[in-house]
Amino acid sequence: MAERLIVVGGDAAGMAAASQARRRRSRDDLEIIAFERGHFTSYSACGIPYWISGLVTDREQLVARSPATHREEFAIDVRLRHEVVGIDLVRREVVAQDLDGGGEVRERFDTLMYAAGAIPKKPDWARGDIAGVFGVQTLDDGSALRAWLDADPQPRRAIVVGGGYIGVEMAEALVRRGMSVTLVERDEQPMSTVDPDMARLVTEAMHGLGVTIRTGVRVTGLSEHDGRVSEVVTDDGPIPTDLVVLGLGVAPNTALADAAGLPLGPTGGIRVDRRMRVTGMPGVWAAGDCVETLHRVSGMPVHVPLGTHANKQGRVAGINIGGGYATFAGVIGTAVTKVCDLEVGRTGLRERDAEAAGFEFVSVIAESTNRAGYYPGARPMTVKLIAERPSGRLLGAQIVGWTEAAKRIDTLAVALWNNMTVDEMTALDLGYAPPYAPVWDPVLVAARKAVDALAR
Amino acid sequence: MAERLIVVGGDAAGMAAASQARRRRSRDDLEIIAFERGHFTSYSACGIPYWISGLVTDREQLVARSPATHREEFAIDVRLRHEVVGIDLVRREVVAQDLDGGGEVRERFDTLMYAAGAIPKKPDWARGDIAGVFGVQTLDDGSALRAWLDADPQPRRAIVVGGGYIGVEMAEALVRRGMSVTLVERDEQPMSTVDPDMARLVTEAMHGLGVTIRTGVRVTGLSEHDGRVSEVVTDDGPIPTDLVVLGLGVAPNTALADAAGLPLGPTGGIRVDRRMRVTGMPGVWAAGDCVETLHRVSGMPVHVPLGTHANKQGRVAGINIGGGYATFAGVIGTAVTKVCDLEVGRTGLRERDAEAAGFEFVSVIAESTNRAGYYPGARPMTVKLIAERPSGRLLGAQIVGWTEAAKRIDTLAVALWNNMTVDEMTALDLGYAPPYAPVWDPVLVAARKAVDALAR
Numbered sequence: 001m002a003e004r005l006i007v008v009g010g011d012a013a014g015m016a017a018a019s020q021a022r023r024r025r026s027r028d029d030l031e032i033i034a035f036e037r038g039h040f041t042s043y044s045a046c047g048i049p050y051w052i053s054g055l056v057t058d059r060e061q062l063v064a065r066s067p068a069t070h071r072e073e074f075a076i077d078v079r080l081r082h083e084v085v086g087i088d089l090v091r092r093e094v095v096a097q098d099l100d101g102g103g104e105v106r107e108r109f110d111t112l113m114y115a116a117g118a119i120p121k122k123p124d125w126a127r128g129d130i131a132g133v134f135g136v137q138t139l140d141d142g143s144a145l146r147a148w149l150d151a152d153p154q155p156r157r158a159i160v161v162g163g164g165y166i167g168v169e170m171a172e173a174l175v176r177r178g179m180s181v182t183l184v185e186r187d188e189q190p191m192s193t194v195d196p197d198m199a200r201l202v203t204e205a206m207h208g209l210g211v212t213i214r215t216g217v218r219v220t221g222l223s224e225h226d227g228r229v230s231e232v233v234t235d236d237g238p239i240p241t242d243l244v245v246l247g248l249g250v251a252p253n254t255a256l257a258d259a260a261g262l263p264l265g266p267t268g269g270i271r272v273d274r275r276m277r278v279t280g281m282p283g284v285w286a287a288g289d290c291v292e293t294l295h296r297v298s299g300m301p302v303h304v305p306l307g308t309h310a311n312k313q314g315r316v317a318g319i320n321i322g323g324g325y326a327t328f329a330g331v332i333g334t335a336v337t338k339v340c341d342l343e344v345g346r347t348g349l350r351e352r353d354a355e356a357a358g359f360e361f362v363s364v365i366a367e368s369t370n371r372a373g374y375y376p377g378a379r380p381m382t383v384k385l386i387a388e389r390p391s392g393r394l395l396g397a398q399i400v401g402w403t404e405a406a407k408r409i410d411t412l413a414v415a416l417w418n419n420m421t422v423d424e425m426t427a428l429d430l431g432y433a434p435p436y437a438p439v440w441d442p443v444l445v446a447a448r449k450a451v452d453a454l455a456r
Numbered sequence: 457m458a459e460r461l462i463v464v465g466g467d468a469a470g471m472a473a474a475s476q477a478r479r480r481r482s483r484d485d486l487e488i489i490a491f492e493r494g495h496f497t498s499y500s501a502c503g504i505p506y507w508i509s510g511l512v513t514d515r516e517q518l519v520a521r522s523p524a525t526h527r528e529e530f531a532i533d534v535r536l537r538h539e540v541v542g543i544d545l546v547r548r549e550v551v552a553q554d555l556d557g558g559g560e561v562r563e564r565f566d567t568l569m570y571a572a573g574a575i576p577k578k579p580d581w582a583r584g585d586i587a588g589v590f591g592v593q594t595l596d597d598g599s600a601l602r603a604w605l606d607a608d609p610q611p612r613r614a615i616v617v618g619g620g621y622i623g624v625e626m627a628e629a630l631v632r633r634g635m636s637v638t639l640v641e642r643d644e645q646p647m648s649t650v651d652p653d654m655a656r657l658v659t660e661a662m663h664g665l666g667v668t669i670r671t672g673v674r675v676t677g678l679s680e681h682d683g684r685v686s687e688v689v690t691d692d693g694p695i696p697t698d699l700v701v702l703g704l705g706v707a708p709n710t711a712l713a714d715a716a717g718l719p720l721g722p723t724g725g726i727r728v729d730r731r732m733r734v735t736g737m738p739g740v741w742a743a744g745d746c747v748e749t750l751h752r753v754s755g756m757p758v759h760v761p762l763g764t765h766a767n768k769q770g771r772v773a774g775i776n777i778g779g780g781y782a783t784f785a786g787v788i789g790t791a792v793t794k795v796c797d798l799e800v801g802r803t804g805l806r807e808r809d810a811e812a813a814g815f816e817f818v819s820v821i822a823e824s825t826n827r828a829g830y831y832p833g834a835r836p837m838t839v840k841l842i843a844e845r846p847s848g849r850l851l852g853a854q855i856v857g858w859t860e861a862a863k864r865i866d867t868l869a870v871a872l873w874n875n876m877t878v879d880e881m882t883a884l885d886l887g888y889a890p891p892y893a894p895v896w897d898p899v900l901v902a903a904r905k906a907v908d909a910l911a912r
Contacts, residue, residue, distance in 0.1 A: 335888075335889070410887055
């Protein structure tokens with residue numbers, strides 16, 4: 001009899017693992033069943049804001065691989081709308097509810113791949129069942145929001161609570177749809193994924209876009225009218241609205257894992273080893289937004305829910321399940337986002353992270369341009385570097401600019417990955433031509449400035 | 457009496473050295489005289505094609521620092537239109553001709569900075585004094601070409617000989633001005649700065665731009681009419697034209713250095729040590745397009761005339777002349793260019809370079825997109841990687857794409873700089889968001905493909 005792999009969660013991590021395992025082991029050798037509570041597999045959750053805004057016209061475009069593809073090309077028994085509700089590690093079986101057909105199924109496994117993803121953080125005030133309150137974590141969430149936006153009468157006002165990546169992207173998406181949008185942020189400014197001096201540039205861009213930003217405001221409740229949300233109640237008074245988007249971040253979806261006895265780490269994510277094996281649990285693997293991972297710079301466990309890590313981790317798990325050898329090397333916190341025309345990139349540690357990790361450091365901000373100053377379309381570009389003192393080792397970097405800026409963070413990410421010092425970085429042989437960079441690339445300008453700061 | 461530094465050549469390398477030396481040593485301690493045979497200092501030669509095309513409207517925009525700035529802010533005695541014609545290392549003096557005023561000046565030096573740049577390669581057929589034949593190496597060259605283009609009657613037809621960076625950029629510039637442009641290339645295709653399989657994409661783009669490309673054609677002479685060029689004579693027949701641009705590359709401008717006894721290396725460039733000191737010549741420094749430098753991947757000396765290196769090398773020399781300590785770490789051959797909307801980047805070794813250096817290698821070409829496939833404006837992007845076998849160490853990379861492609865070569869350049877293997881590269885934490893990359897960044901897709909190729 002073939003061994004059986006059961007995959008809990010049919011998105012990036014789970015299906016990457018399943019397809020990698022299949023590449024190495026035939027269906028006669030390994031049977032694969034994947035349970036997914038939603039209607040989709042392997043889709044781009046990061047693309048949801050662009051579908052909401054209308055930039056992406058068709059939901060199906062966000063689906064990288066359909067269930068049919070998984071079934072036909074990879075011989076994976078994908079069971080949509082089946083939510084796993086119990087895992088028994090002793091009997092080696094899972095119990096899943098058929099959300100549409102009703103009833104339960106029970107399946108044994110030899111190997112378990114836990115990839116249940118993340119769930120939007122819901123404070124107490126959002127836990128009721130008032131209509132018009134949306135997370136944007138899954139494609140089903142996105143579908144529900146789209147339906148609400150297209151309903152009659154059309155909502156005109158939106159409140160986004162929380163100004164992280166998803167909050168900022170959703171605020172822009174809703175403004176693009178012509179809505180009146182208010183972003184409510186508890187802290188002094190949104191975009192705390194970068195340091196405050198860099199976040200200020202993002203805040204200005206959002207103002208320019210027409211988003212109303214209410215900072216230092218804490219949401220305490222919701223009011224409803226006929227079962228639909230009508231107001232967000234805050235410590236600074238109520239704000240009327242026709243819908244609420246939760247942009248408070250996500251937490252690892254681990255209730256089921258925890259109940260089954262899988263170990264959780266300090267971040268709340270499942271603890272895995274370098275091969276994505278759940279620590280101390282033979283035959284049990286986990287990957288994606290539900291696990292915690294090593295931050296290579298701080299040396300600490302972190303929870304970084306991001307499709308690119310989910311895919312890489314799922315692939316690593318799948319190679320190992322398939323009998324190969326692969327490890328996940330950890331993350332350095334690289335991320336990019338777009339706010340209107342403003343581009344934002346970050347990698348490594350922010351100042352507060354560097355402090356928390358115990359580093360001494362200098363930080364510098366260098367102003368430059370994306371192209372040679374005389375070349376048409378040259379726009380300002382701001383690069384911030386954080387470097388350990390006295391070693392000069394790069395600890396973190398942030399970029400804000402207007403076109404061709406964000407992805408330059410990759411240059412800094414690879415330098416950081418390789419433990420380069422800012423002094424070594426000044427020597428880097430980077431591409432130079434007037435349409436692409438000044439003769440001193442913005443990255444080099446910043447590195448030189450950091451070297452000067454270290455010498456002081 | 458103050459020591460005296462004499463700088464031969466007032467462009468990027470020479471003036472970077474002079475200003476760095478000045479930062480560290482006051483005018484009472486170090487007198488600095490810079491001789492420049494042209495009319496300008498510290499300008500962007502790389503910007504000339506964009507001034508020719510009209511994209512850059514004003515020649516002065518290309519000047520990073522005027523002679524007045526050098527004189528007033530840096531107390532550098534800049535002498536324009538003075539060509540150094542003799543260097544006497546024993547008597548420690550230079551002889552310069554005043555090209556406008558006539559006569560010679562003779563100045564002693566304690567320290568010499570040789571930064572005479574490069575000169576366009578001129579085959580025998582181009583050595584006459586037929587009007588209408590142009591190099592585009594200096595701003596004075598550019599000015600002469602602009603004057604020719606604006607003369608009455610306006611030239612309508614142009615021939616660019618040689619399809620390297622400057623040839624390709626000039627062909628585009630002249631097409632943008634509405635001219636009928638023929639590019640004559642001796643080899644099978646232009647853009648031999650990348651491998652033929654990647655160069656083909658560039659050739660197609662140039663066809664699309666309306667450039668006539670004549671490959672496998674060797675120029676043997678020029679015909680003239682009333683002292684003006686009227687035809688380029690080739691082994692495939694004559695081609696009528698109103699002007700000729702030489703895009704055959706440049707050679708280190710070392711006649712003067714050679715005569716003075718400065719050592720030249722196998723590339724024809726001046727030999728310098730890591731601090732940019734001319735090998736075996738106390739108190740004599742050189743930097744920029746006239747020197748040869750270490751290629752970090754091949755380990756061989758190379759001549760890479762490029763503003764970014766000239767600036768870095770000049771800065772290194774100046775820091776050392778000023779009493780500080782700095783070294784130039786060598787190059788890895790990173791370069792980017794733009795052909796219409798097509799973007800081209802390269803770093804490290806091409807296949808032919810890897811062969812010449814004695815490496816065994818695999819090479820792979822991966823097709824991907826610059827953005828998530830569903831995001832508006834997603835365009836194809838081709839990444840080629842060359843990796844040593846069996847180690848997997850990255851040896852070279854090339855990118856061709858349509859928007860937001862070329863500068864991604866920096867990501868690969870930093871990986872190459874740090875001796876990463878393609879296997880290590882698959883783990884890199886690069887920025888991901890739908891407007892900037894698919895969930896597997898094109899760089900990662902290529903690295904994975906290279907890993908697969910190495911396993912075969």
